Amino acid sequence: xxxxxxxxxxxKSFGGITATDHVDFTLAKGARHALIxxxxxxxxxxVNLLTGVLRPSSGRVELKGEDIxxxxxxxxxxxxLARTFQINQLFGTMTPVEMIALVTSERLGxxxxxxxxxxxxxxxxxxxxxxxxxxxxxxxxxxxxxxxPYGKQRQIEIAxxxxxxxxxxxxxxxxxxxxxxxxxxxxxMVAGLPEDxxxxxxxxxxxxxxxxxxxxxxxxxxxxxxxxxPDEVARDPAVRAAYLGEHAHG
Amino acid sequence: MSEGSIEARVQRSLYAARRWHPAEIMFWLLAVAAFxxxxxxxxxxxxxxxxxxxxxxxxxxLGYAGIVSLGHAAFFGFGAYAAGLFAKxxxxxxxxxxxVGMGAAGLLGLLTSPLILRGSDLTRxxxxxxxxxxxxxxxxxxxxxxxxxxGLQGIMMGSVLGLFEFDIFGKVAYLYSLAVLFVxxxxxxxxxxxxxxxxxxxxxxxxxxxxxxGVPLHWRLVAVYTLAAAYAGAAGALLAQTTQFVSLDVLAFxxxxxxxxxxxxxxxxxxxxxxxxxxxFKLLQDVxxxxxxxxxxxxxxxxxxxxxxxxxxxxxxGIKAVVGRVARLGRRSPT
Numbered sequence: 062x063x064x065x066x067x068x069x070x071x072x073k074s075f076g077g078i079t080a081t082d083h084v085d086f087t088l089a090k091g092a093r094h095a096l097i098x099x100x101x102x103x104x105x106x107x108v109n110l111l112t113g114v115l116r117p118s119s120g121r122v123e124l125k126g127e128d129i130x131x132x133x134x135x136x137x138x139x140x141x142l143a144r145t146f147q148i149n150q151l152f153g154t155m156t157p158v159e160m161i162a163l164v165t166s167e168r169l170g171x172x173x174x175x176x177x178x179x180x181x182x183x184x185x186x187x188x189x190x191x192x193x194x195x196x197x198x199x200x201x202x203x204x205x206x207x208x209x210p211y212g213k214q215r216q217i218e219i220a221x222x223x224x225x226x227x228x229x230x231x232x233x234x235x236x237x238x239x240x241x242x243x244x245x246x247x248x249x250m251v252a253g254l255p256e257d258x259x260x261x262x263x264x265x266x267x268x269x270x271x272x273x274x275x276x277x278x279x280x281x282x283x284x285x286x287x288x289x290x291p292d293e294v295a296r297d298p299a300v301r302a303a304y305l306g307e308h309a310h311g
Numbered sequence: 312m313s314e315g316s317i318e319a320r321v322q323r324s325l326y327a328a329r330r331w332h333p334a335e336i337m338f339w340l341l342a343v344a345a346f347x348x349x350x351x352x353x354x355x356x357x358x359x360x361x362x363x364x365x366x367x368x369x370x371x372x373l374g375y376a377g378i379v380s381l382g383h384a385a386f387f388g389f390g391a392y393a394a395g396l397f398a399k400x401x402x403x404x405x406x407x408x409x410x411v412g413m414g415a416a417g418l419l420g421l422l423t424s425p426l427i428l429r430g431s432d433l434t435r436x437x438x439x440x441x442x443x444x445x446x447x448x449x450x451x452x453x454x455x456x457x458x459x460x461x462g463l464q465g466i467m468m469g470s471v472l473g474l475f476e477f478d479i480f481g482k483v484a485y486l487y488s489l490a491v492l493f494v495x496x497x498x499x500x501x502x503x504x505x506x507x508x509x510x511x512x513x514x515x516x517x518x519x520x521x522x523x524x525g526v527p528l529h530w531r532l533v534a535v536y537t538l539a540a541a542y543a544g545a546a547g548a549l550l551a552q553t554t555q556f557v558s559l560d561v562l563a564f565x566x567x568x569x570x571x572x573x574x575x576x577x578x579x580x581x582x583x584x585x586x587x588x589x590x591x592f593k594l595l596q597d598v599x600x601x602x603x604x605x606x607x608x609x610x611x612x613x614x615x616x617x618x619x620x621x622x623x624x625x626x627x628x629g630i631k632a633v634v635g636r637v638a639r640l641g642r643r644s645p646t
Binding site for chain 2: 112133134135136138139143144146150151152153154155156158159160162163164166167168171172173174175176177178179180182185186187189190193194199202203221222225
């Protein structure tokens, strides 16, 4: 098994609270992996440690075998680690064309060009068009993002992360708040991502998780409670007690 | 719909943002026409051009990168003193002096940029204000160099390109300032339409997503702050050269505050806002001062309050309508 992303004994505490507790986690290359856990289990903290928004108290993060613990967030994107956000983080005044062009231009290392016109850059134009087509954003590509319906914005959220051509893609509750009807289309898009992209899905919705993931990690109180394929996890008594059981009551 | 056509549409969309709009061409033609139509107003037109350039500078950091500043006069004043001193002690050539003013202010921008990288808007307001105050006090106390409260006197400017002597009516002054403004404006317009410019807008819109898209926030902010400082320095240099005098006033707080006002009147984030704001501000100042010379700040204050509370949409809506009409004319005329 080839490894895409790995953590070693990763810890993060805020004052007296341990949000991430000695986590050893492995994301295989090409994985469709889900990270689940009840509210406050430390999922978001974990993602923030992986992407460099937070620095760990101790432990190590490796991307494709290279230690990236001390690497800045933007440099991690350059190395192939992209993410979406649980709450939309978009460029509201831009159009989808501009937003995807921005991500593409940074990936192609164009960001330091002060005088080049965007539309004269054939590679930039071609790759921007490809992303817009893949995520079916071409019909709304000239609308201001802030004025688009929520479901479309969620799509742009994923498209923008994918435009960075990541080898590892972290999806933080991609379907959160999306109406049921659009949810299917959105998850079909996620399922249709190229196989060589390793995907870690952080999700609340068990339906989505069990439909999408071939491997599941359960996080409770900052530590890994269980890990395995969906059947194993579903059968695990500790998981049922800590999470699924509690979920069923709610 | 085929992939190829999407590509063509992407290209068209990206091109649309940098296409020269008929209203823009009209604007610059009017600026040139003003030279012929208002021969007795050239001194104030020169001031408008300089204020416009200064406002473009603030727009680069405020409108595009989202950096607020209450001390932008620091760079304006630094550029003015640098150009003034250069003319007095080194060379009377205007373009060399302009380059020196821009370089000096740009360097100051580069050196002070670490101060504005972190912190909230409030921190930035205070830090920029502080830098300008420090510089103002330095200029005041270094009387042997700057002339202190008497101002920097004895500047003798040479002719522009060795051809055009400055005159008392401001003919050469206005054309010189307008030419510099135009060149720097076109450059700024090009920069904001570049990949770099797009990344600035990304930072302004959402720094979190910008960094998650691979944009190195700090370096981009340092770059645009330095660039904007050089622009402000150019405006200061123009003032020093065309008036052949530099007073402490170039670093005064009111200059930074007025500038904010100019950009609020004209609107931030599309470069022309600074120019339109400069015209409106100077006209307002002129009109009000003609009937109440002592209390014009009172009226400006009242105008500001009303404008920000509700008039802004009204006026900007009006501008948009005019621009739209010009665009339709432009489209119709070739046929």
